[in-house]
Amino acid sequence: MDLVQVLKIERSREYWRVVLGGLGALGGNIIFALMHTTAGKHVLILGANSDVAKQAIKLYVEQGCSVIAASRSTDELHRFVREQVGAPEKVTVQYFDAVAFDTHQAFYDSLPVKPHIVVYAAGFQVTNEEALVNWKGSYQMMNVLYCGAVSILNIIATDASNNNLERIVGLSSLSGVRGRKSNFIYGSTKAAFTTYLAGLRQHLAARKVRVNAIVAGYIRSKLTAHLSLPESLLLEPIFIARVIVNPPKRFTIVPGFKWKIIYNILRLLPEGLVAKLP
Numbered sequence: 001m002d003l004v005q006v007l008k009i010e011r012s013r014e015y016w017r018v019v020l021g022g023l024g025a026l027g028g029n030i031i032f033a034l035m036h037t038t039a040g041k042h043v044l045i046l047g048a049n050s051d052v053a054k055q056a057i058k059l060y061v062e063q064g065c066s067v068i069a070a071s072r073s074t075d076e077l078h079r080f081v082r083e084q085v086g087a088p089e090k091v092t093v094q095y096f097d098a099v100a101f102d103t104h105q106a107f108y109d110s111l112p113v114k115p116h117i118v119v120y121a122a123g124f125q126v127t128n129e130e131a132l133v134n135w136k137g138s139y140q141m142m143n144v145l146y147c148g149a150v151s152i153l154n155i156i157a158t159d160a161s162n163n164n165l166e167r168i169v170g171l172s173s174l175s176g177v178r179g180r181k182s183n184f185i186y187g188s189t190k191a192a193f194t195t196y197l198a199g200l201r202q203h204l205a206a207r208k209v210r211v212n213a214i215v216a217g218y219i220r221s222k223l224t225a226h227l228s229l230p231e232s233l234l235l236e237p238i239f240i241a242r243v244i245v246n247p248p249k250r251f252t253i254v255p256g257f258k259w260k261i262i263y264n265i266l267r268l269l270p271e272g273l274v275a276k277l278p
């Protein structure tokens, strides 16, 4: 190989280095831009006093969004926003009770601005043993985790005048993937919620509104504080919040690689083996 040939190869290598380097930088900029396209958006968080929702409030505000934090515990939310949110003026706290179905239309009509992004995070849980013998507990789970979500999200999704609407995120659970003897009452409300979100996604596709179901495993929060769960599987609320705020393109999002594996095994497991699980 003579010198001219070597120089040609070197030049062509340099050319591809520059091109690939440029593409890398461009890709980085696109990812950065995509992650920051929420700036200026209005976010409505329902059940905003949830530990996961509170972390999402912080992140949305950091990204330049305005947040309507809707919850029953308005005093607690005011305190949280005052003490822990970087720009408290970006958050409006509004009273919302997921099970006061008759108030949902008036609640939606009273919003200062119609949202671009809606997150449903309200949660309630009693143990399966208790739910089996205490209808009140079962019924409250159904109402908070499913009926309340359907009631308010139907109102939001059918408001065709809201041209802002671009995303709805629901906090569902791996408990809804298969019926298991230890938690099938809570799990059945989550299965129903995931199915609702899947249909809603199809219903809203023509309006280009994205819908995501966050199918989460164990999260360290008020909801699980009384349970002894394996430490190595517990996810932090901030970890889930990051996924809510910057969701990947998929409909079903399972945060955490260990939970992705568990989710896939659980989905495929024959019923006989599921019956052997707790």
Ligand SMILES: NC(=O)c1ccc[n+]([C@@H]2O[C@H](COP(=O)([O-])OP(=O)(O)OC[C@H]3O[C@@H](n4cnc5c(N)ncnc54)[C@H](OP(=O)(O)O)[C@@H]3O)[C@@H](O)[C@H]2O)c1
Binding pocket: 046, 047, 048, 049, 050, 051, 052, 053, 071, 072, 073, 096, 097, 098, 099, 100, 120, 121, 122, 123, 124, 144, 145, 171, 172, 173, 174, 215, 216, 217, 218, 219, 220, 221, 222, 223, 224
């Ligand atoms: N923790 C987990 O392991 C886990 C796993 C998978 C999925 N999830 C789901 O993730 C979501 C958030 O849960 P989390 O872990 O953040 O629990 P959390 O901190 O206990 O939050 C649940 C929130 O729901 C609110 N809520 C209950 N009833 C309500 C009602 N009638 N109206 C409005 N808000 C109501 C409560 O607020 P107030 O009582 O202050 O009003 C509470 O702050 C829930 O849907 C939960 O099922 C949790």
